[in-house]
Each structure stands twice: as structure tokens, then as C-alpha cells.
Amino acid sequence: MILPPQFAHFNDDVLFGEVWSREQQLPAHQRSMITIAALISADNFEQLRAHLNIGQQNGITETEIVEIITHLAFYVGWPKAWSAFNLAKEIYHDTKK
Template identity: 30%
Template sequence: MENKLLILLISLFTFGFTSAAGIMKKEGLTEKEQKIVMISAFTADGNLEKLNKALNEGLDAGLTVNEIKEVLVHLYAYSGFPRSLNGLATFMEVLKDREARGIKDQDGRNSTPVPKDRDSVKYGTDVQTELVGMPVTGEIYSFAPDIDEYLKGHLFGDIFGRDILDYRTREIVTISALTSMNGVNPQLAGHFNIGMNTGITKEEIEEIIVIFKEKINRKQADNAEKVFESVRK
């Protein structure tokens, strides 16, 4: 009888501890988001060999074909057409190889068609204001108003306006790309703030930096860490 009671008490204690551990489980980047960090970084950096591996891992983690295509298209706004096109070409090779090996990847849904009467500049201005937290003005936009129109109309209106990726995911892509690039610390700092406005936590940004340290590029991670530290002050 005493043994049975002891076993019952141990079972209840173990259950309670396990349940508490489940409640206290640390939130962070999902496995898919971790793969997006690596896909974005290697695309922006032009490391196609490592990108090939990251793309395979992304598909294995459950990212759809259309989600990855959208990541690679989104990146042209930050790393340029050559990197984006090379990324897409590499992705095509990956899909052909996987198909030859009998792997069937999910295409996933397409982006909702954009209303024909949408004013991209007006819509993009609203999106930019929401992401930044205030209307965006500055001397550089007065000096070159065309760049202001392109940013609002095309980047925030046409690209961010596509709903296949949400704002949070697009900022993970953007932060990862900028972290892998040299000479863009002001933009990286800005997108750390924008990313947090979309719901990315400070701990998740730190997780992105850790991924860079362990799997991408330590020097770039150290730079991002310093930039993020200045943002947090």
C-alpha cells in the first residue's frame, strides 16, 4: 500500500513538473523561420552552395514552394536583382533535383490578387506608417522625391502588399539580408525597430544573431549585435 502511494505521489509530481515545463516553454523563432533566416542570408550574400542546402532544409521543414519563391522575390528590393535571380535559379535546380529523387513538395497558396483600383503609393504610405510607427519624412526624400515614391509605391505598396508572407516574416527576411551585407548599418538598425513593431521580440532578434554566429558568419553576427545594442539603448 505504501509503495503504491509513493508511486502515485511521484507520478503526480512528474505530471505537474512536465505541465509546468510546457507552460514555461520558451517562445522563439519557428523551425520554418530559422530556415528563412538562412535562405535570406545566403541569397543576399551570394553563397549559392550554402543556399542550395538551406533551400532543401527549408522545404524539409515545411516551407511551401510559393513561400520560398516569395522570400527570394522580396529580397531583390534589398540585395538587388542579380542576387534574387541567382537565388531563384538555384531554387529551380533544387526543385528539379528533389523531383528526380521522388520528393513531392507542396506548392502552397498563391498571393491574393491585388485590387485593380488600389493606389500603390497611398496604400504603401499607410503600410510604411504602420510598420515604422509614424509617417516617414526626411531631407533625403526631399532631395530625391522619386526614391520616396518608389519606396512607398513599390516596396511597401506592391511588395509588402502581397499577403503570401505577413509583415513579421518579411521583416525576418529583411533583417537577415541586411545582417549579411556590409555598409548598411543604418538600414539594419531601422529594420530592427520595424521588426519589433511587427511582433518580432528582442529575444527572437537575438536568436537570429545566434544563427548567424553558429551557421552563417561570425563577423556579420558581431556587427549585428553591436547595431542591435545601440537600438536597445
């Protein structure tokens, strides 16, 4: 399915263009942490893979992602945490090759 032009505009230009570029208000590293936590909490694992990659590019370390997911497990549930760990393991393991 092709995205409607207005939706693509909001996603590409507004969210990833304007909002993510407001580094003075909130650095990309922290935006990534918040976004990853929100995606895990909401069970949005389809989008999580991309945001784990973005988070890694924004400086989230393997140690930090492990701590984020471990902390979230107590609030969002073990199954979501396990699913997140499986994705994170793929993302962070692939970059070590």
C-alpha cells in the same frame, strides 16, 4: 542629397506600400526577419537600424532577434553578427526604459 522623385516612389509606394502590405502572401513579421537577415548578410548596417525597429514593431521579440543573429553568424561571419548584436542591443534595450 535629395532623393530623385522616381526613387522615392519605388521606395515609399512600391516597396513599403505595395510589397510590404501583401500580408496574405507573407506576414510582416516574416518579411522583417528576411529583410533583417538580408541586410546583415550584405553588410548594410546603415539600413539595419531602421529595419530592426520595424521588425520590433512587427512583433520580432528579443529572443527571436538573438536567435536570428546567432544563426546568421555561422553563415555571414562573426564580425557582422557582432555589429548586428550591437545595433539590436540598442534597439531592444531602448524600449525597456
